[in-house]
Amino acid sequence: MSTFKLHNASKKFGGRTIINDVSFELNTGDIVGLFGRNGSGKSTLLKMMYGTLRSGKVEMSFNAEPISPSEIIPRKIIGYVPQSSFLPKNVRVRDIIPVYFPKGEDQDKVFYDAVITTIANKKIGELSHGQRKYFEVVLTALLPHPFVFLDEPFSMLEPLHKNELKEFFRKLAVRKGILMTDHYYEDVLDCATSSLVIKDGVSYPADSKEDLKEFEYISKNR
Secondary structure, three states: OOOEEEEEEEEEEEEEEEEEEEEEEEOOOOEEEEEOOOOOOHHHHHHHHHHHOOOOEEEEEEEEEEEHHHHHHHOOOOOEOOOOOOOOOOOEHHHHHHHHOOOOOOOOOOOHOOOOOOOOOHHHHHOHHHHHHHHHHHHHHHHOOOOOEEEOOOOOHHHHHHHHHHHHHHHOOOOOOEEEOOOOOHHHHOOOOOOEEEEEEEEEEEEOOOHHHOOOOOOOOO
């Protein structure tokens, strides 16, 4: 089992503190949901840990050894899917897959995925937002990294595709740890093994809809 820990994180924009004290532990087998209102710093936190936002304070460890954000990409510890698309728009889906997986079982898993097989002949630029997001998530999640960070994985997905993705996450978690943040909180709660919410820059456990209401992430009338 592999373990990733964020011991604490902080980030300021101008004179305003966005993240003040955020910590969590992610193990192989975990699916952790990360919640917070717009502007609470969720996407910023993911970028800080991944090493693409080199500001703020981040203390992390991998299997009990301290690790810096600059080591995350070279050591292939985390696979990361940001909100914005990162694949070339003029290339077909079927031509991108072998670039990530030249051969083997994982290539077959992508090619024969129930959703991806229906879009394999399309160019990335021809896909809907939901189709593109689904493909990017599956493509990245099957890479050999022990952990996967996902920003808005359920964004604009059709209900059937959401169910396919949730089942994919459950199977994937047997050998990986997954951290995801998404405004579709019910979909995250449906597959997460635990969750936390950022409120006023601090992280708190929040494993149910009632917890999210308590921390005012969602209205108490929902």
